[in-house]
Amino acid sequence: MAGLNKILLIGNAGRDAELRYLASGTPQAQFSLAVNNRRKNQQTGDWEEQTEWFNIVVWGDTAERISQYITKGKQVFVEGRVQTRTWEDDQGQKHYRTEVIAQSIQLLGGPRDQAGDEWSNGGSSRSRGAGFEPAYDRPRGGAAREDIDVDDLPFE
Template sequence: MARDLNKVMLTGRLGKDVELRVTPNGRSVATFSVASSRNIREGDAWKEQTEWFRVVAWEKLAETCSNYLHKGSHVFIEGRLQTREYTDKDGIKKYSTEVIATDMTMLDSKGQNSGGGNDIEDAWDNAGGGGNSNSGSGGRSSGGNRSRGNSYDSGETDLEDIPF
């Protein structure tokens, strides 16, 4: 029997600062938008085409995103797509497809971060790599700092836990 696959991998830059909230059950949830651009040919010219993705991170990964990402941060996100249904203020049923992040890697070079550049590296070192990485280099991957979501949180998101 074939297995289904729901996997997203994207790189891009944050369009605004991360928004961190806490659900009534005490779970941290972060939301942010990532813009990913590519060049396409239109006639004799090249044009940049940008897609925007809404990203949702939970628990420890949400807190890491909130602490270290900001508008303009270059990130690599791994996760899965999830579509949820909600009713807007006018009573109209709407749908929203989001990337539920399970892994995040900061791609900014050392010194490109708004907090002076070394804050992320120092915090990562002091935390022993955060214990959230699957790389064997003390929490560092070759392309940036990596943080994984909770492995037990792979099920569907309880929509009652979303505070918006």
């Protein structure tokens, strides 16, 4: 039977991405991602904000690229898979860590926040890969109109 392990998250980086290199020379970046959810409290009727935290792990060339851009508070879209690791420490105590192994990362926000930057570990046709050029440097979706200031648009 086939299975599916896929997660899509939009949230804010809880800390700057940390880049490190394994003994093999493979780059790895890690950061935490806060995903907020609003719900109505059943007893009081007040709206409450819930925050769920995710540990994001990125490998390879993508790790090197995103480590320069993922900073605390930056809004990010992450596509990947969930993985749980287990290990024993020196005292024999078992530890568990659940992580999201990112396959694609896209920065969100306005043009000044580098919106549209996307990196991918896969062969997706929408990823920019090693030949990355920021999308916010060029107009999207047709000819630009001179009578409309792009910064005034609620989307882009």
